[in-house]
Amino acid sequence: MSDKRQRARVQGSWAKQLPKNTRPSEVPNNQPKNANSAPGSWGCGPQKTPKTFEFIQPTKLIREVPPEKVIENAGDHEISCCPSGVSRLRLLPGFLPQEEADWMFSKLFAELPWSQKTNYRQGEAYEEPRLTCWYGELPYTYARSTMAANTQWHPLLLTLREAVEQASGCRFNSLLCNLYRDGYDSIGWHSDDEASLGPKPTIASLSLGDTRVFSLRKQPPPEENGDYTYVERIRVPLSHGTLLLMEGATQDDWQHQVAKEYHDRGPRINLTFRTIYPEPENHRPGTKLRFTAKQQ
Numbered sequence: 001m002s003d004k005r006q007r008a009r010v011q012g013s014w015a016k017q018l019p020k021n022t023r024p025s026e027v028p029n030n031q032p033k034n035a036n037s038a039p040g041s042w043g044c045g046p047q048k049t050p051k052t053f054e055f056i057q058p059t060k061l062i063r064e065v066p067p068e069k070v071i072e073n074a075g076d077h078e079i080s081c082c083p084s085g086v087s088r089l090r091l092l093p094g095f096l097p098q099e100e101a102d103w104m105f106s107k108l109f110a111e112l113p114w115s116q117k118t119n120y121r122q123g124e125a126y127e128e129p130r131l132t133c134w135y136g137e138l139p140y141t142y143a144r145s146t147m148a149a150n151t152q153w154h155p156l157l158l159t160l161r162e163a164v165e166q167a168s169g170c171r172f173n174s175l176l177c178n179l180y181r182d183g184y185d186s187i188g189w190h191s192d193d194e195a196s197l198g199p200k201p202t203i204a205s206l207s208l209g210d211t212r213v214f215s216l217r218k219q220p221p222p223e224e225n226g227d228y229t230y231v232e233r234i235r236v237p238l239s240h241g242t243l244l245l246m247e248g249a250t251q252d253d254w255q256h257q258v259a260k261e262y263h264d265r266g267p268r269i270n271l272t273f274r275t276i277y278p279e280p281e282n283h284r285p286g287t288k289l290r291f292t293a294k295q296q
């Protein structure tokens with residue numbers, strides 16, 4: 001065999017010829033296998049490796065991320081019970097029969113005055129990744145931007161409000177409509193906890209169109225400094241015609257979102273019926289309820 005063919009080929013060039021009788025994985029007998037190479041090559045000499053190993057009990061508890069729960073079944077679901085109170089979801093899939101829901105979706109999609117709202121975060125403007133419209137005798141401010149009062153309720157929305165009020169046993173004077181044009185439209189983590197919604201609001205959320213996942217995550221305790229890594233999480237797939245009620249302390253103790261989905265999703269309309277009260281005096285509109293005491 002020629003001298004050339006005995007050499008190893010390394011990344012397209014011929015490697016330097018190895019000393020005779022030394023395979024690449026071998027080290028000379030007088031050095032420990034895992035010691036660094038001879039002084040000079042890496043700037044430090046051979047190191048001593050401990051011969052015995054001692055098990056040291058970790059002082060920190062190993063924390064596990066709780067598995068995400070899924071709520072799909074109709075009925076009342078108590079999701080937490082904290083000092084602030086019980087948080088409860090009521091899920092009514094098929095609240096609207098399929099054919100009615102199909103017809104309502106087409107009508108609302110075509111006839112509501114949808115527009116894209118500009119919000120502000122740390123002084124920076126951004127366009128909401130969805131379209132919205134607002135109904136109510138009072139304006140609604142969130143994310144430092146206000147939706148003007150609008151008393152021109154679409155007749156179909158008045159019919160739906162009545163049906164939702166009957167099912168929930170609550171009265172609603174306002175409605176925030178969301179249109180997710182496709183899977184890229186979304187709403188980020190938030191709670192519906194502006195002072196104008198009052199304490200422990202019931203929010204009734206009616207979904208039409210393609211199914212999207214409504215996610216909830218528990219507020220972390222203060223010692224976690226806003227870290228949501230280990231909090232409880234819940235997924236609620238909201239399908240065409242489903243009514244979801246968020247009740248009790250849900251807005252105090254949980255956040256919710258509809259995340260982007262990076263696969264084909266058709267349009268979806270979400271109607272969130274609420275009761276709005278006049279903004280408390282001496283407060284900037286849109287202030288979160290938990291900050292109102294501090295501002296007074």
Ligand SMILES: O=C(O)CCC(=O)C(=O)O
Nearest residue numbers: 176178187214258270272
């Ligand atoms: O689209 C949804 O299901 C949620 C909408 C929502 O969170 C909101 O309007 O505050």
